[in-house]
Amino acid sequence: MFTFNFLIRALIASVLSSLSLAIFSPFVSLRRISYLGEAFSHMAFAGIAIALITGLNGRIVTLLFVIVLAYIIGWLSKRYKLEETNTITIFLSVSMAFAIILISLSSAYAFDLSSYLFGNVLLVNQSDLIQVGIMAVLSLAFILIFYHQLFYLSYNAEMAQFLRIPVTFVNHLFLILLAANIVINLKAAGIILVSAQLILPAATIFNLVRHLPTVIVLSAVLAILAAIGGFALSWWLNIPTGASIVMLEFFFFLASLALRKKS
Amino acid sequence: MISISELNHRIGDHAILQDINLDIAEGEFAAIIGPNGAGKSTLIKLILGILPLQEGRIEIDGEPHLSWLKHNPMGYLPQDEKFDRRFPATAKDIVLMGLAAELKPAQRFSTSQKERAREAMERTGCWQQARKPIGALSGGEMQRVLLARAIVGGSKYLFLDEPEASVDQTGVKNFFVLLKELNQQGHTIITISHDLHTLTSFCSFLICLNKTLHCHDKTELINAETIHDFFGETTKIVHKSY
Numbered sequence: 001m002f003t004f005n006f007l008i009r010a011l012i013a014s015v016l017s018s019l020s021l022a023i024f025s026p027f028v029s030l031r032r033i034s035y036l037g038e039a040f041s042h043m044a045f046a047g048i049a050i051a052l053i054t055g056l057n058g059r060i061v062t063l064l065f066v067i068v069l070a071y072i073i074g075w076l077s078k079r080y081k082l083e084e085t086n087t088i089t090i091f092l093s094v095s096m097a098f099a100i101i102l103i104s105l106s107s108a109y110a111f112d113l114s115s116y117l118f119g120n121v122l123l124v125n126q127s128d129l130i131q132v133g134i135m136a137v138l139s140l141a142f143i144l145i146f147y148h149q150l151f152y153l154s155y156n157a158e159m160a161q162f163l164r165i166p167v168t169f170v171n172h173l174f175l176i177l178l179a180a181n182i183v184i185n186l187k188a189a190g191i192i193l194v195s196a197q198l199i200l201p202a203a204t205i206f207n208l209v210r211h212l213p214t215v216i217v218l219s220a221v222l223a224i225l226a227a228i229g230g231f232a233l234s235w236w237l238n239i240p241t242g243a244s245i246v247m248l249e250f251f252f253f254l255a256s257l258a259l260r261k262k263s
Numbered sequence: 264m265i266s267i268s269e270l271n272h273r274i275g276d277h278a279i280l281q282d283i284n285l286d287i288a289e290g291e292f293a294a295i296i297g298p299n300g301a302g303k304s305t306l307i308k309l310i311l312g313i314l315p316l317q318e319g320r321i322e323i324d325g326e327p328h329l330s331w332l333k334h335n336p337m338g339y340l341p342q343d344e345k346f347d348r349r350f351p352a353t354a355k356d357i358v359l360m361g362l363a364a365e366l367k368p369a370q371r372f373s374t375s376q377k378e379r380a381r382e383a384m385e386r387t388g389c390w391q392q393a394r395k396p397i398g399a400l401s402g403g404e405m406q407r408v409l410l411a412r413a414i415v416g417g418s419k420y421l422f423l424d425e426p427e428a429s430v431d432q433t434g435v436k437n438f439f440v441l442l443k444e445l446n447q448q449g450h451t452i453i454t455i456s457h458d459l460h461t462l463t464s465f466c467s468f469l470i471c472l473n474k475t476l477h478c479h480d481k482t483e484l485i486n487a488e489t490i491h492d493f494f495g496e497t498t499k500i501v502h503k504s505y
Binding site for chain 2: 145146149151152154159160212215
């Protein structure tokens with residue numbers, strides 16, 4: 001019974017985490033900001049290290065750290081007219097370096113880097129599951145409520161702003177939810193799977209369909225199928241879950257390339 | 264009425280616009296001409312609130328322009344709208360963008376809004392393309408779609424930044440015929456253009472800009488060659504009989 005419960009919990013967490021990341025993926029892809037998934041998840045590493053040192057709540061500290069850093073990046077880029085992608089890459093490396101120094105200084109805790117890279121859905125507890133569930137509901141609600149604003153923000157943000165569409169507000173909310181999604185799903189999914197779930201589902205579906213609402217729904221379906229499939233594979237072959245899901249999604253991506261109409 | 268007074272604009276030490284005083288009355292078909300770097304786009308971007316005003320005053324219908332723009336739709340067709348040709352939008356989606364500010368969170372476009380989009384597309388002659396993906400539209404078709412987006416919100420002003428840039432010569436003529444119709448239907452039109460021949464046939468008001476405002480008078484009073492001599496080769500002259 002215990003095994004059953006913990007397996008079911010891990011599977012539900014995997015499905016919910018895939019769903020909430022995948023519905024962001026079409027917008028991440030259209031806005032060409034897939035590097036943000038990578039960047040936020042690496043910055044989160046420093047947040048986790050700070051939480052470890054201070055003994056504060058890991059997720060809240062990490063989320064605040066990532067959001068504050070995102071605003072600092074935005075401000076610095078604007079203030080000094082820097083290329084934003086460069087500033088992001090600088091802060092990505094610095095966050096990692098900062099985290100490694102902090103962890104090396106805190107001798108009391110042995111940090112397992114591989115669990116951070118690939119996550120471990122089997123370690124998800126009841127409270128993690130509730131948080132992942134809330135995140136999935138928030139993500140779904142956000143996409144449903146602000147679909148049109150996100151659509152036009154992705155088409156051309158400057159023109160959308162000129163046409164008095166509230167893109168600044170929606171963009172801030174988008175980035176905060178993206179950061180929250182990454183931080184909340186990091187334990188279950190790890191950096192690699194989080195980054196993959198933010199780009200692979202939409203990249204695959206866009207090869208087959210160009211109607212955005214359909215792309216959003218199918219991206220979620222594909223990510224959930226990959227989560228269930230990856231979960232089963234990892235169980236049967238005794239390989240890590242996160243890595244299995246990524247490989248399965250990559251397989252779907254290759255298949256979609258083969259099926260893609262030449263344009 | 265659009266009223267500009269004592270406007271100056273600079274980028275770093277470089278003056279872009281100097282001492283601009285200009286009134287554009289309702290119902291005009293005004294054209295802004297001038298060589299490259301004359302500040303034409305800067306001037307309309309200042310009026311439209313896209314660039315921050317550094318010095319001077321801009322009023323629309325007697326109200327400071329930024330506060331007017333906050334609660335009124337404004338028609339604008341940019342020179343070179345940046346978009347990904349593979350972006351999953353149809354022509355109609357782009358026209359509806361002009362009405363998206365009216366949507367509350369979680370709201371979808373209503374039947375009457377879709378009807379307004381259809382009407383705008385019919386007026387600009389692109390309803391046939393409504394369901395086409397934007398990547399499948401020609402330059403001229405996209406211009407008409409963007410024009411439909413500019414008028415769909417009901418703005419009485421319509422700003423265009425070199426609308427002829429992505430259209431062939433016949434397309435330009437047809438496009439200006441369309442603009443004239445919109446003008447006759449009550450839109451005040453302010454367009455940047457290089458094509459003096461087309462302009463002299465359609466415009467009621469010519470704004471010659473080269474950092475400073477050189478003349479603004481009825482088109483028929485201006486000899487195209489004079490303008491050509493003044494502004495140089497960048498202004499395109501096509502001979503016509505006056």
